[in-house]
Amino acid sequence: MNLNHLAIFQAVAANGSVSRGAQRLHISQSAVSKQLGEFERALGVVLFDRLPRGVRLTEAGRLLLGYANRLFAIEAEARSALGDLKQQARGSLTIGASRTIGSYLLPQRLAAFRQRYPAVELSLQVENTHVIERKLLAGEIDIGFTEGVVSSEQLDYSEFAQDELVLIAAPRHPAAKQGSMTLATLQDLRLLMHEIGSGTRAVTELALAEKGLRIRPSMTLASTEAIKHTVAAGAGLAFLSSLSIKTEQRARRLTVLNVDGLRIARALYQVRLRNTPPGPTLAAFLDVLQAPA
Structure with a gap:
C-alpha cells in the first residue's frame, strides 16, 4: 500500500x-x-x-x-517520542477517562503534572468505557482510564486503583429509614442507571447477575451528576462510585444503604495499546499518577 x-x-x-x-x-x-x-x-x-x-x-x-488514522497516529507518536527525548517532556498528552475517573480521581493528578511539567499541553476527554477503547484503537488518545471490563485483545489493561459501588438514596427516601435491605427487596425497587456502554452500569449489572438479580432500570441518565441530582430529588435509588458522592454525603443530600450479602468492589484500569512503550511525556505522567496522593 x-x-x-x-x-x-x-x-x-x-x-x-x-x-x-x-x-x-x-x-x-x-x-x-x-x-x-x-x-x-x-x-x-x-x-x-x-x-x-x-x-x-x-x-x-x-x-x-480507521486504519489510516491508527497508522498515522503511531507515526506521530514516534515523532513525538523522539522529540520528547530532546525536549524532556514537552509537546502534548491526550488522556481519555471514563466519567468517575475523569471527574473525581484524575483532576488532582493532572494539576500535579501541570505543576511539574508546564510545557506539556494536556487534554482530558471524558467518555464512557466503550468510547475510550475505540479512541485508543483509533490513535485519538495516548492513554485511557476505565472502570469497565477488558474487551479488546489489542489493549493492555493494568489496575491502578480500587473503587466500590454503593447504593445511594435521598435521606428522606423510605428505604433510607431502614438503613439496610435484602437482595429480594432490592429487586422490587426503582433503580436509576447510566446508559449501556458505561463501565459503572456494566459492573453493577454483572454483580447483580451473580446474585441472581436482573434489574431493569426505571430511568437511564447520561451523567453521574444527573443521577445524583435525580436520586437526591427522591426519584429512586442508584449504584454509584463511592468516589463520586463524598461531597453529597458530607452535605447530607445523599446517604448510602447497605444491601445484605452484596458488596461491589471494582478495579480501575489504565489502558494502553498492547506492545506500545510509552514515550517520555506519557512515562512522566505515569510517574505522577503512581506517586502518593
Whole structure:
C-alpha cells in the first residue's frame, strides 16, 4: 500500500472534499484527484462517492480511514517520542477517562503534572468505557482510564486503583429509614442507571447477575451528576462510585444503604495499546499518577 496515497486519502476524508484536501497538503487539486484514482485502482475499491459539492466516504473508505488514522497516529507518536527525548517532556498528552475517573480521581493528578511539567499541553476527554477503547484503537488518545471490563485483545489493561459501588438514596427516601435491605427487596425497587456502554452500569449489572438479580432500570441518565441530582430529588435509588458522592454525603443530600450479602468492589484500569512503550511525556505522567496522593 502506497503511504503517500494513504496520506492523500486521509486528508481528503478529513476535509470532505478534494479541493480542501489539496489545500491542506499544499499540492494541486488535479494531482490529488489523479493519485486518489490510482489508489482506488490499486486497491480495487471505490473509497469516495463523488458528490456535486465534495465527497462522501463509501463503506470501504470508512473502513480504511480507521486504519489510516491508527497508522498515522503511531507515526506521530514516534515523532513525538523522539522529540520528547530532546525536549524532556514537552509537546502534548491526550488522556481519555471514563466519567468517575475523569471527574473525581484524575483532576488532582493532572494539576500535579501541570505543576511539574508546564510545557506539556494536556487534554482530558471524558467518555464512557466503550468510547475510550475505540479512541485508543483509533490513535485519538495516548492513554485511557476505565472502570469497565477488558474487551479488546489489542489493549493492555493494568489496575491502578480500587473503587466500590454503593447504593445511594435521598435521606428522606423510605428505604433510607431502614438503613439496610435484602437482595429480594432490592429487586422490587426503582433503580436509576447510566446508559449501556458505561463501565459503572456494566459492573453493577454483572454483580447483580451473580446474585441472581436482573434489574431493569426505571430511568437511564447520561451523567453521574444527573443521577445524583435525580436520586437526591427522591426519584429512586442508584449504584454509584463511592468516589463520586463524598461531597453529597458530607452535605447530607445523599446517604448510602447497605444491601445484605452484596458488596461491589471494582478495579480501575489504565489502558494502553498492547506492545506500545510509552514515550517520555506519557512515562512522566505515569510517574505522577503512581506517586502518593
